[in-house]
Amino acid sequence: MYHPRELYPSLGPGYRLGPPQPGADSSFPPALAEGYRYPGESAETRGPSAGGGAVALDWLLMLATPADLDTPKLDCFLSGIEAAPRTLAAPPPLPLLPPALGTEPAPPAPEAPHLLPGVSLSLENQELWKEFSSVGTEMIITKAGRRMFPACRVSVTGLDPEARYLFLLDVVPVDGARYRWQGRRWEPSGKAEPRLPDRVYIHPDSPATGAHWMRQPVSFHRVKLTNSTLDPHGHLILHSMHKYQPRIHLVRAAQLCSQHWGGVASFRFPETTFISVTAYQNPRITQLKIAANPFAKGFRENGRNCKRERDARVKRKLRGPESGGTEAYGSADMPGGPCDSTLGGDARESEAEQAPAPREAAPAPAPPCGGPSAEAYLLHPAAFHGASGHLPSRNPSFPEAPDSGRPAPYSAAFLELQPGPGGSGYPAAPPAASFAPHFLQGGPFPLPYPGPGSYLDVGSKPMY
DNA sequence: TCCCCTTGCACTTTTGAAGCGT
């Protein structure tokens, strides 16, 4: 796992990648800076002359939740944005979900009017999500990072098959409350903790053509959640006992740092709302997870690690070595078990992933050893985010990119961005000492954006 | 005392490399 500070130790521990500074880079569109406005002013009122910067900012605003609408989220990520053909209206606020869980979730809806007309997203494993949602979805967060289950798995239609798009995922607080399990249900219990750094997960296939994304469902199963505020791996940082809503963003852009950006669509699915926990509170959720998650197979009723079997093992240990014992190891695949028939979208996803997939015959060559460069980064982004010594085993260039549903070998990394000011408007120029000016010109960090399969840290600000 | 978090454990699945045969 590479971290910019590891790649460039000379920059010191305080090195943080920051948003572009209008004064520091002539390529920085002035409209970008002036475009940071409160979304109450609609794009229409500004008109097309507002330019792409404003559009970009509107999108950034769209990425923000009601309380952080002035957060220049992903600002540096799209630092190179130029004029776009259309402007974008400010997004409606994320409506607060009813405090009571278990209600029928509303149908998926785009979070806002978007710039990708005709594009629609559907939640592939919606039934599984609904099943969890009906109980009250909980997601384990750990210091080391825990995957989401179910994972967000979507199908997209209406893309331009030739154009390239990025797929992003982030998680935002649903409301300003902390929750508490009251034995039977979740209830608000006090104010939420201060908001943590916003991070965005970039799908490893990004950027890829519309045809690629539409070929099969896009899975975000590699996203990891953590409660470690100092997480060095770039996982999405959450507070325990808070309610969150994953969002998926689709950006039309030729590259991650595209200079020609064509629009954005942002989606959320109410049934994917969840409460982050460090240990499951609702036993029904535990049972659902065990039943649906292949990794938890060992905890199923007829698995080796079910309570009955664990107790039996303890007894056997106490009694000493046991002969035979085949009956003690029931197979999770035995008919009648609570397993495969209950495996919803994600189980199918896992099965699909288990299907033989052609491995890359020719792993991409290792990036230059003489030090990172933008070109090398473009060719082998994973090498810059992957685990140390773990070079990419697949060619990240698009034509050879593997299918979306397939696990990508990229390890996650992140780009830590200078948070904007607590107020509104364009983020103040970061301290010179903490933001290398040449970053904007392409060095020392390969490119001012994280690579696919990585996370983008978009700064933090108090939400409440 | 209660609530929540951390940690270690045992288990399964995933992944990539090695070996083998065609």
Place this chain on the structure above:
DNA sequence: AACGCTTCAAAAGTGCAAGGGG
């Protein structure tokens, strides 16, 4: 030599439960 298949071990991902801290 190239390719496809199988096998194996390590890594990664699970929930459980004990223990600790506020």
